[in-house]
Amino acid sequence: xxxxxxxxxxxxxxxxxxxxxxxxxxxxxxxxxxxxxxxxxxxxxxxxxxxxxxxxxxxxxxxxxxxxxxxxxxxxxxxxxxxxxxxxxxxxxxxxxxxxxxxxxxxxxxxxxxxxxxxxxxxxx
Numbered sequence: 547x548x549x550x551x552x553x554x555x556x557x558x559x560x561x562x563x564x565x566x567x568x569x570x571x572x573x574x575x576x577x578x579x580x581x582x583x584x585x586x587x588x589x590x591x592x593x594x595x596x597x598x599x600x601x602x603x604x605x606x607x608x609x610x611x612x613x614x615x616x617x618x619x620x621x622x623x624x625x626x627x628x629x630x631x632x633x634x635x636x637x638x639x640x641x642x643x644x645x646x647x648x649x650x651x652x653x654x655x656x657x658x659x660x661x662x663x664x665x666x667x668x669x670x671x
Contacts, residue, residue: 549594549667551575554584554610555626556603560652564597564626567656573663581605581613588617595666597659600627600637608640615645622666625649 551573553564561577568575576591578584581604584596596614600607611623623646627633640646648662 549573550591551663552584552587552591552593552596553577554581554597554602554607555579555599556601557599560599560626564654564659567659568663571660571663579603581607581610584610585613585617588614593618593621595622595624595663597624597626600625600633601629608636608645611640611645622647624662626652626654628652 551568553561553568553575554577555561555564556579558579561579565575565577576587578587581602584598598607598610602610607625607627611625614621614623625637625640625646625648627637627649628651637646637649641649647666650658
């Protein structure tokens, strides 16, 4: 499995858990706990997929998704939220406009995360 994966969440335990899930499946990842940290990583890395918390201390996750898309228009983005019922309309609109490819409630199911990752793996030439 190729590519690097970006995890952005202000909860260190969630970054660790999702990072462990990915790396234990042979998927290298980088984590950031702020939107600015994610933007800094985008300057030096190309990511296969990004997982973004919808609530970050310095920027809303959907706004971060828009910023990441400006840097990489083809980057698939998954939103993670512990508060999805409160954000449901905004997330549904972002998915409809193609800004995000999926969203998951926390706590997430490992198999669902791996299924989304599988969808966006590079195809062999």
